[in-house]
Amino acid sequence: MKEKLAVTVLVTTLALFGLVVVLYRMIKDKNEDYTQIVLNQHSSYDSRTIPYRRGDIVDRNGTYLATSEKVYNLILDPNQINQDKENYLEPTVAALCEVFGYDRADILATISANENSYYVPYEKQISADKKEEFETKKKELNDAYAKSKEDSGKKIKGVWFEDEYRRFYPYNTLACNVVGFSYDNGKQGSGGIEQYYNDQLTGTNGREYGYLDDESNMEKVIKSAENGNTIVSTIDVNIQRIVEKYIDEWMSGIGSKTAAVIAMDPRNGEILAMSSNRRFDLNNPRDLSYAYSQEEITAMTDEGRMDAWNQMWRNFCVNDTYEPGSPAKPMTVAAGLEEGVISQNDTFLCDGGQDVGGYRIKCSNIYGHGILTLEQSLMKSCNDAMMQIAAKLGVQRFAKYQKLFGMGQKTGIDLPGEAYGLIYNADNMGPTDLAVNSFGQSYNSTMIQMAAAFASVINGGSYYEPHVVKQILNDQGSVVKKIEPNLVRETVSQSTSDFIRHALFMTVDDEEGTGKAGRVAGYKVGGKTGTAEKLPRSAHNYLVSFCGFAPADDPQLLVYVVIDTPNLPGKEQAHSTFATGVFQKIMAEALPYLNVFPDTDTMTEDAGLADQSEGITNNNEGGLEPGTGETGAETEASTDAEGNVIQTEPAPEEEVIPYDDGLGLPDDIPSDGSESAAGSAGEAQSMESVQETETMENGAEETTQAAQ
Template identity: 35%
Template sequence: MKKRAIILSTAITFGFIAVVFRLVDIMLFNHEWFSERAKFQQIRKEIIPVKRGIIFDRRGRELAINLDTESIYCDPSEVISPNKVAFAISERINQKPEIILAKLNADKKFNWIERKVNIEYTQSIKDLKLRGIGFAPEVKRYYPKGSLASHIIGFVNVDNDGLEGIEQKYDKYLTSRSEKAYVFRDAKGNVLSDGQSFSLSKEVMGNNVVLTIDEGLQYILEKNLDAAYLQWHAASATAIMMDPYTGEILAMANRPTFDINDPSNAAPSQRRNRAITDCYEPGSTFKIIAGTAALEEGLVKPDTRFDCSAGYIEVGGKRIKDPHKHGVLSFKEVIQKSSNVGTIKIGLSLGRERLYEYIKRFGFGEKTGIDLTGEASGWVYSPSKWSGTSIGAISIGQEVAVTPLQILRAYASIANGGFLVRPYVVSKVVSPEGNTIYKTNPETKRILSEKTANLFREILKTVTEEGGTALEAAVDGNQVAGKTGTAQLIDPKTKRYSKDKYVSSFVGFVPADKPRIAMIVVIHEPKGQIYGGVVAGPVFKRIASESLSYLSIPRDDSGEKGLLMISKNVTGK
């Protein structure tokens, strides 16, 4: 027994001495080497997810924000009872168990189960303490207004990369370069509780974008566009509201539309921003070109007479008619009554080259330069490619293709005294610290004299007065200046103008003498009625009336004239 005790004691002593020498070697002689190795095993670099900047309307209301979520992943080699795990998770995230099971059985060390799940749902899964299941914090883009301004804002993909609209166009501003943090992890990769003290834990934010859009005006415009789209069983509809002096887009919408929180369930036709991508023959709204050009060149005056009594005119062997016969009309009445015959005579007096020059002055055939993706330039052929009938057709808005925004911009130049503006939807970009790092400045170019613009404005006022084509576009209390458009669509089968498919539009500005808003309404393929004054005019009226009230713009008759009218209403005299 004594011998055994000596052997055991000796073994323990030598073992203790070996441990001491090893500890001395680790702690004194090779401390730095082992310390670095431990850090390499325990401390991991983690990419800090970037939160995209917020998108605000012009009054600071949030249109695009971020939500904190968690993504669920798995290490299939660690999962026990995949069938039970798949079923347990599926119940909590509303996903089919067979889809989850396929991910759990994958031959890999890492696999996503579901990205960007509500934290309340992931917590219920965490409580199950399932082996092989992990969670990663992620940021999800969220649009609190649903489909409001969807074609302007756009959306992102699952990795928060901008795909359309402002989200895509201003992606480099909304995002920031990812940063890295260092965290302590155990052998299974779990973050240790004291790891945060060693991390570069801070929130990485992108820059905020402030739009020119007003949420209130956007709602008014979309609500009334919805009603018209349904009323006329239209194929599509577009409306745009703009500040005619600066080019700021105050509201823009299209129908059909989509929910930007769920873009994957929307067809491409729903996601398309028709206001800037879809081209059409504008019809009578294009008569602004021949009209202003003739005034600017001194070829006509408001009272210049045109004989339209035949009801038609022949150009290049083709007879072009007026919808209704007129007699002898003044230049003002040609525009007011939208006479094709009178307008073509004006176009003929200008000639091909001058007419084309003014078309280009107004920016047709070129992009407006709006800060949104996918804008179309439309097309306008040069005079060398015109046929014998082209000068007549183009004068009344045929044989050209335009976007709704191009037409609106042309009428804004009348509203603002003769300047062509560049439309834009982003007012400024602001850093997370509140510093302005980018600001959009209005861009204008004079294309008409102030005299011509003012004369044509007076003529456009008569369009919504007695004898004009847009009585239903008139706004109670504020004078409207504008123009109707009723254009036939080309039948893709016959390659000729359709007898039953039209584009109905109205474009104008209000109050006419001191414009605050310029607006266009375009309804494609309305059923039951076709004329712009009947189909689009009332939509303009409703949007304009509500918008003027929202903006607290006084009535034109709010002065002495208004008091007199109120007195008459009260006294009955």
């Protein structure tokens, strides 16, 4: 008997527990639906949602980049209107048609189809002005009806407004890739800060509900909404405007497939501006007219339209990879100095190139620069000297410094979809790969990787995590979180940084430097030009760039400009001054704005856009001279404008974004047999397979002796 009773109690308990679980799930999943049913069935009970306000996004000076403005949903109450249909229906419908311009027949049909309903949403996101206009009209007419003997029973009834918020972007396209946009009525962000900091920007809805007490009196309870937090970004609206102005100026002239700029503070990793020519209206993010012609839009399939949106919303500075070219040369020199394989007083004999792995890898000057100091090797962008330094380092140490500078790794920037880049590791980097990697070819990086690495070389050796947010505030303005500069690691010593900084100053300041078009009157400016031939090499398309900073002796602003495939035929694209000119104009406006005062001892004249095409000479066709590899087969390839050759493919890394524009994916050029090819561009390799390099040994064979 006791056992049966125990079983009965257990079964009953389990049944009750199951019922509780079912009720909990019903309440959790169907809460809003049941709430509306209650509103429809019980006119004596008053209940409504109090929406939260999505947090604002502001620039570093408090200027609104994204905000939420209150709007209203118009709700009809047919049950209330039908309580005295003869007196309420016509005045209510007439007022709605007059103020909002609604179709009379449609309103009547809606009321008729929902005659017993208390809650019928009719229009969403009505402006406060329109709501106020209707409320005023309603009061005027109801007062007039009350004073009239003939129409005293008439009233406008059964219309009320529900609070809501609409996301608004005051500057439309400005910093669109950094800000991002929101959807699902402001509940979810897409791209930029809106997506990355969505949890901070999102709040919690409140609730106002009523009930009848024991004496049948209506009682109300209000649970206030919790608004989202405000994000204070590192972006400066004025610097962003300057950057976008000169991108637009370039695109309206010669133009290119892509033009992109990052402006950052090299002292702490704060991004002051980030933009490209890929822009869209944050208030209407699916408007493709910013990137495509009407004919192209009309011809798009649904799949094509989706791809077009993805390309338009893509942030080139963070999501895309490419071969960086010569702006990587300061990293090669810094690595050599840090490892002690070269000194600041070394000289190098440039005879026009190096023979590596059966290839003649040419310098920008195929006749040779002659004897160069280490400083001059950067000033004149000498590939030969870079290859000699890399050979002294060897693959182990070179690969170690690539990782130290963040190549092939995410920087950790607080923006979504950051790409890794494609690099070799020490195990699959052969002599030819090492040679061409030394001057920024045959591996891929992102703009943000290059900007962060470059900043560490010139700021004393401190690698800061780049970031676009400074603070998070609650809706009362109190600081919830302060995002301090994150010093990730030290890359180089102060003495190495000082040397590189001075060499890059001479690259711009000296008449023999490749970067003299970047001079800004009154300021000491340093920087490095870049000209890289894209794949396939046979197409002769180029990506040109300039990464520079000022003041040269105390860098406060770094600007990195990348121009991908200028709208010119073949080698006419290969002029780094296209990028240098954009840099110069941005700096000339940004430095005074930032209160960086001119150096009265350095009043250089504007160098203009003198032809400083890096690596292009009348006698240099930019190709490899045929050679014989260890396999005995004759090999051929081509180089970029600086004489750079890609002989094998870089090791693919795992892609973190589901689309690729194809930049920087290497051609399938046969290996010379002295090293293993890194694999085809279509193969995926996890980042975990890139092995950490340990203490390096100097086993590299020197291909050229430094001149004494």
